[in-house]
Amino acid sequence: MKEFRQAKWHMPTIFEIGAGDRSGCELPKLDSVLRQAIGDPSTFLPKDLMRTSPPNLPETSEVEVLRHFTKLSQMAFGVDEGFYPLGSCTMKYNPKINEALANLDEVNWIHPYQDESTVQGALELMYKLSCWLIEITGMHSFSLQPSAGAHGEFAGTLIMRAYHKHNSHLESKDEVLIPDLAHGTNPASAAMAGFKVIIIPSGIDGCIDIEALKNIVSKRTAGLMLTNPNTLGIFEKEIVEISKILHEEGALLYYDGANFNGIMGKVRPGDMGFDIVHLNLHKTFSTPHGGGGPGSGPVGVVEELDKFLPIPLIQYDGEKYYLDYNRTYSIGKIRGFYGNFDILVRAFSYILTMGAEGLENAAEIAVLNANYLSKRLANIKGFELPYDNERPRKHECVISCSKMKRETGVQAKNVAKRLIDFGIHPPTMYFPLIIDEALMIEPTETETIEELEGLVDMFAEISKEAYSTPNVLLEAPHNSSFSQMDEVKASHPRTLCLSWRMHQRMKHEKKD
Ligand SMILES: Cc1ncc(COP(=O)(O)O)c(C=O)c1O
Structure with a gap:
C-alpha cells in the first residue's frame, strides 16, 4: 500500500497576511502624455463608478502570494496528483497539450467585444467544434x-418547452x-423549466421498466x-423501443450526456432516437x-428543434464566420457572450489530438477498466455489485457496502473516507438513490492496470479492517489535511462560509 500523508497548514486568509503598502508588482503611473490627451479621469468618469477610497485588496509581496496558494494547493486533491x-x-x-493551446496569446488576449472580423480564428474554432459534436452525437x-x-x-428543457408552445400543446x-x-x-x-416531474421506476435489470413507462406516458408527457x-453504468438496451413510445405521444427524448465517455465513437444519441x-x-x-x-x-438538437437554440449561433456563409442573432423562435440568450471559450479550446484540442479512432479507443478502455474493477471489487468480502451482476458495465460500476454495514457497522462513507488515507479521492457516494450504501466508481481510460490493482488492494485492506478493527474505518481519514467534518454543519447554509465578505459578516453577527 502506498504511504500517503497530506500537508496540513494552519493558514490565515490572503486578506490577513501582508502589510499596508506592500505590493507584488509595480503598476505604471498614468502617463503624463496620456493624461494630457484624455484629461483628468475624475472629470469624465461617471460619479457612481468612482471610488471614494481604494479597493480593499490584499497587500502582499509576490512570494507571499505564491507560498500562500502553493500551500493551499497542497491541501487539495486533483487528478494530476492521484486516482480520482x-x-x-x-x-x-x-x-x-490542451493547456498549451488554451494558453496561446491569441486565446488569452482575445476580448468578446472585438469586432467579428478580428476574431475569425476563434469563431472558426467554435464552428468546427460544433461540427465535430454534431458528427459525434448525430444531432443537427x-x-x-x-x-x-x-x-x-436547463437550456434543453427550455427548448422542449418552446417546441411544445410553438405547436400549441404546452397547456396539455x-x-x-x-x-x-x-x-x-x-x-x-x-x-425550473416549468414542468411537473414524474419518476419512472427501474426494473430488476437496472434499466427503465418498459411496462411502467407505457403506463405512465400520456398526452401530458412533454419529454x-x-x-x-445510465448511472449504474448499464446500457439501456431498449432505448429504440423507449424512443418509439415517447415519440408516438408527441413527446421529446432528452439525452443527458454525462455518461457519454463509455460509448463515444460507438453509438450516437441521434441514432438512438434522442432529440x-x-x-x-x-x-x-x-x-x-x-x-x-x-x-x-x-x-x-435535431433539425426540427434547431430554430429554438439559444442565440447567437455561430454560422459560416462560405467566406466568413459570424454570430447569428436573427433567430425569431430562439429561447434567447442563456449566458453572457458565447460560452466558456478557453474550455472550448481545450475540448477542440482534445478531439483534434485524439482523432475519431482515438475517441473510440478511449471509450473501449474506459469500459474495460470499469468492468475489470467491478469484477475484482465485487469479489471482496462485504462488497457487492447489485442489479444483474453478470451484465457488463459501461463507463462505471456501482458497488454496494450494504452487506458490510449489516455485518460490521461500516458504511459506504467510512470506506470512502478510508480511501483518502491511501491517497485516493473517494468515489461518488450514496448515488444512485436506489442502491443502498452505494459507491459509484468510474476509473476512466486514463488509469493504468497498476493503479486499478492498487485500488483493489485498498478495498481488500479495508474489508479486512472492517471485519477486524472497524474503528480504524469509523474514525477515518487519519492522514489528510482535515479529518472528519461535521457533515450537517458543513452543508448548512447558515454556517457555510464561502467568501471573505461572508466571513466578515459572520464574524460581525457573532459579536452582536
Ligand atoms: C448523470 C449526470 N447528469 C448531469 C450532471 C450535471 O453535470 P454538471 O456537473 O456538468 O452540471 C451530472 C454531474 O455529475 C451527472 O452525473
Whole structure:
C-alpha cells in the first residue's frame, strides 16, 4: 500500500497576511502624455463608478502570494496528483497539450467585444467544434453556450418547452418523465423549466421498466430525460423501443450526456432516437471541472428543434464566420457572450489530438477498466455489485457496502473516507438513490492496470479492517489535511462560509 500523508497548514486568509503598502508588482503611473490627451479621469468618469477610497485588496509581496496558494494547493486533491474515481463525474486526466493551446496569446488576449472580423480564428474554432459534436452525437446543430451539464439541461428543457408552445400543446404537455436513478440536476432542470416531474421506476435489470413507462406516458408527457449508459453504468438496451413510445405521444427524448465517455465513437444519441442532447465537455472531452463552472455543457438538437437554440449561433456563409442573432423562435440568450471559450479550446484540442479512432479507443478502455474493477471489487468480502451482476458495465460500476454495514457497522462513507488515507479521492457516494450504501466508481481510460490493482488492494485492506478493527474505518481519514467534518454543519447554509465578505459578516453577527 502506498504511504500517503497530506500537508496540513494552519493558514490565515490572503486578506490577513501582508502589510499596508506592500505590493507584488509595480503598476505604471498614468502617463503624463496620456493624461494630457484624455484629461483628468475624475472629470469624465461617471460619479457612481468612482471610488471614494481604494479597493480593499490584499497587500502582499509576490512570494507571499505564491507560498500562500502553493500551500493551499497542497491541501487539495486533483487528478494530476492521484486516482480520482468519482463516478458519473468522469474525472479523467486533462492532457497538458490542451493547456498549451488554451494558453496561446491569441486565446488569452482575445476580448468578446472585438469586432467579428478580428476574431475569425476563434469563431472558426467554435464552428468546427460544433461540427465535430454534431458528427459525434448525430444531432443537427449545437450551441456551445451552456457553462455546465446542468446549464445544458436547463437550456434543453427550455427548448422542449418552446417546441411544445410553438405547436400549441404546452397547456396539455406539462410532465417530464425521469428515471429513479437519474442525477438530481435532471428533475431540477425540468422543474425550473416549468414542468411537473414524474419518476419512472427501474426494473430488476437496472434499466427503465418498459411496462411502467407505457403506463405512465400520456398526452401530458412533454419529454423523457435519460442518460445512457445510465448511472449504474448499464446500457439501456431498449432505448429504440423507449424512443418509439415517447415519440408516438408527441413527446421529446432528452439525452443527458454525462455518461457519454463509455460509448463515444460507438453509438450516437441521434441514432438512438434522442432529440436533445447535452455533453459535458469537462467530463468526456477532458477539460477541467469547476464548482458549477467554468465547465461547458453544449446543447445539441435535431433539425426540427434547431430554430429554438439559444442565440447567437455561430454560422459560416462560405467566406466568413459570424454570430447569428436573427433567430425569431430562439429561447434567447442563456449566458453572457458565447460560452466558456478557453474550455472550448481545450475540448477542440482534445478531439483534434485524439482523432475519431482515438475517441473510440478511449471509450473501449474506459469500459474495460470499469468492468475489470467491478469484477475484482465485487469479489471482496462485504462488497457487492447489485442489479444483474453478470451484465457488463459501461463507463462505471456501482458497488454496494450494504452487506458490510449489516455485518460490521461500516458504511459506504467510512470506506470512502478510508480511501483518502491511501491517497485516493473517494468515489461518488450514496448515488444512485436506489442502491443502498452505494459507491459509484468510474476509473476512466486514463488509469493504468497498476493503479486499478492498487485500488483493489485498498478495498481488500479495508474489508479486512472492517471485519477486524472497524474503528480504524469509523474514525477515518487519519492522514489528510482535515479529518472528519461535521457533515450537517458543513452543508448548512447558515454556517457555510464561502467568501471573505461572508466571513466578515459572520464574524460581525457573532459579536452582536
Ligand atoms: C448523470 C449526470 N447528469 C448531469 C450532471 C450535471 O453535470 P454538471 O456537473 O456538468 O452540471 C451530472 C454531474 O455529475 C451527472 O452525473
